[in-house]
Amino acid sequence: MRNFIFPGLVFSALLMITSGCGPKEFNLSTQTPKKMFSEVAQSDSIIISGSDGTCEIEYSPDWMNAEVTDSVVYITMKANDTGKIRKDVVVVKCGASNISIDVEQGIKATHLELPNGDEIKLGKEGGSQELVVVTDGSVKVEGFDGIEAAYDGGKLTVSAPKNDGNRFSGVVKLTAGEFSKEVKVSVDGKVCTTCNGAGTIKCKACSGKGYTFKFDPSPGIYGCHACGGRGYSYRVPEPGYRDGKGKVTCPTCKGKGV
Numbered sequence: 037m038r039n040f041i042f043p044g045l046v047f048s049a050l051l052m053i054t055s056g057c058g059p060k061e062f063n064l065s066t067q068t069p070k071k072m073f074s075e076v077a078q079s080d081s082i083i084i085s086g087s088d089g090t091c092e093i094e095y096s097p098d099w100m101n102a103e104v105t106d107s108v109v110y111i112t113m114k115a116n117d118t119g120k121i122r123k124d125v126v127v128v129k130c131g132a133s134n135i136s137i138d139v140e141q142g143i144k145a146t147h148l149e150l151p152n153g154d155e156i157k158l159g160k161e162g163g164s165q166e167l168v169v170v171t172d173g174s175v176k177v178e179g180f181d182g183i184e185a186a187y188d189g190g191k192l193t194v195s196a197p198k199n200d201g202n203r204f205s206g207v208v209k210l211t212a213g214e215f216s217k218e219v220k221v222s223v224d225g226k227v228c229t230t231c232n233g234a235g236t237i238k239c240k241a242c243s244g245k246g247y248t249f250k251f252d253p254s255p256g257i258y259g260c261h262a263c264g265g266r267g268y269s270y271r272v273p274e275p276g277y278r279d280g281k282g283k284v285t286c287p288t289c290k291g292k293g294v
């Protein structure tokens with residue numbers, strides 16, 4: 037027997053040396069480290085980068101079916117009627133390396149509220165701020181360029197690095213099932229020195245009042261044309277009389293404020 041086993045061992049040892057000693061290591065990555073699913077039955081896919089394409093599913097929760105073909109993970113899931121948000125991971129193994137993807141399936145949201153308002157203002161120096169979000173569903177967050185926005189455990193966190201450029205702003209959209217809310221986010225920076233960032237300046241024609249008093253063609257009050265007013269008023273405003281806004285668009289920044 038020995039004589040048969042020995043050559044076999046030598047052969048497999050040689051094979052291991054020539055093939056580089058066991059499974060290969062890869063530097064795996066994905067653009068989707070966390071995947072959110074709504075409560076309905078659905079399928080989706082996630083691309084794993086960095087391997088030679090020979091991957092398998094090491095682990096997936098029993099409330100979904102996960103398969104991998106050529107570095108693409110295909111996930112199929114049933115509707116979530118458990119009444120609870122489900123969270124777990126899918127672990128994909130390629131050679132000797134693993135990558136873990138957070139997966140979450142929500143329940144049908146019945147509400148989405150922002151009890152502390154819908155505005156976040158960050159200073160020039162950057163930093164981060166939180167906003168309370170009240171919901172029973174899974175929250176999806178869509179941010180915009182220049183800021184980071186993330187939701188976790190009932191809080192929206194918005195952060196930005198130090199801003200040496202102009203002041204900018206945008207909207208972070210939160211979605212939970214069929215509900216959605218918008219959070220206005222602004223990051224301070226350089227502002228227009230003419231209007232101090234307001235985008236408008238006081239109307240010179242009416243000194244900001246929105247109307248002017250004139251004797252011609254008849255004495256009375258005229259809505260200031262320069263800032264959007266119109267018509268004539270004496271004791272009783274004529275039909276269509278309107279005050280101007282008292283403000284006009286800043287000529288330096290054309291209303292942008294920066």
Ligand SMILES: [Zn+2]
Nearest residue numbers: 228231286289
């Ligand atoms: Zn301006």
Ligand SMILES: [Zn+2]
Nearest residue numbers: 239242260263
């Ligand atoms: Zn005016």
